[in-house]
């Protein structure tokens with residue numbers, strides 16, 4: 602019979618962790634991570650796609666859905682999504698329902714307009730972010746920044762109803778991305794999307810209660826504890842957040858109080874490009890596979906006023922689904938759909954594994970004799 606331990610052990614006993622960004626909880630069951638894995642282990646995969654694919658609608662010079670041809674681009678290339686999620690202009694919703702009616706109370710609607718963009722990171726079909734050069738990645742960060750700046754100008758000068766720019770990347774079929782060509786998206790909307798709105802609400806409440814920014818205080822704490830740090834440079838810190846849901850989820854956060862890409866200096870843009878490269882190399886090296894993830898940037902609303910700026914803090918989330926190997930992924934099902942998210946591996950264990958991995962040499966570029 603096992604003896605009941607009298608001391609609480611975070612690496613062994615089940616517990617819940619609070620996510621102050623979303624005001625939600627995650628169930629952590631670290632004892633389950635110790636159970637033996639009897640599933641299939643796949644051999645490491647090496648990328649073997651061609652540099653150019655004639656059938657790819659993102660490759661340079663190729664034909665897109667409505668007859669446009671991509672230019673023969675040589676670095677980052679942005680175009681308007683041929684199948685945008687929102688329209689640039691549409692009629693207003695004219696509701697005749699009384700504001701006190703049940704319908705007004707329960708069936709709420711908001712109009713949303715905007716513009717959606719596709720950002721090809723590289724002209725090369727078979728390159729992913731971890732395989733791109735540092736110089737090419739600086740151009741990606743530059744393209745995000747230029748887009749943000751251009752949309753701010755459009756909103757101010759052309760009176761476009763743009764409020765928020767959500768930049769993101771879905772990488773790999775496990776995250777629902779059908780095209781291998783390295784690309785991300787940017788959706789510019791007339792409203793702040795709810796995930797972001799929730800964070801802004803949390804920041805505002807925290808600022809009111811503690812007279813400091815939640816993110817700033819969280820960075821201070823992580824730099825003291827150092828248990829969940831994966832990478833850091835002068836401008837950025839990468840941690841597996843205390844409340845992570847996905848097994849190897851990370852948060853990339855600016856150490857100084859930067860609110861949006863347009864505030865970055867050249868050196869800070871380089872620091873971001875470098876840390877993204879290092880993090881994604883580690884991710885690929887973890888299971889020696891092209892590691893799938895959804896990645897997104899959270900920053901200030903477009904043309905933010907002083908208060909909105911003070912309340913924003915630049916950061917990025919990486920949500921990768923893989924759990925134990927290149928083929929074993931985590932699903933948010935069952936208890937997680939009906940109760941709350943659950944994880945086996947603790948954030949500290951995940952951070953330790955990521956921290957120990959090489960961030961410089963990609964597994965596919967290692968010499969086969971080593």
Ligand SMILES: [Zn+2]
Pocket residue numbers: 653654657658659660725726782
């Ligand atoms: Zn392509």
Ligand SMILES: [Zn+2]
Pocket residue numbers: 622800899916918
């Ligand atoms: Zn966020």
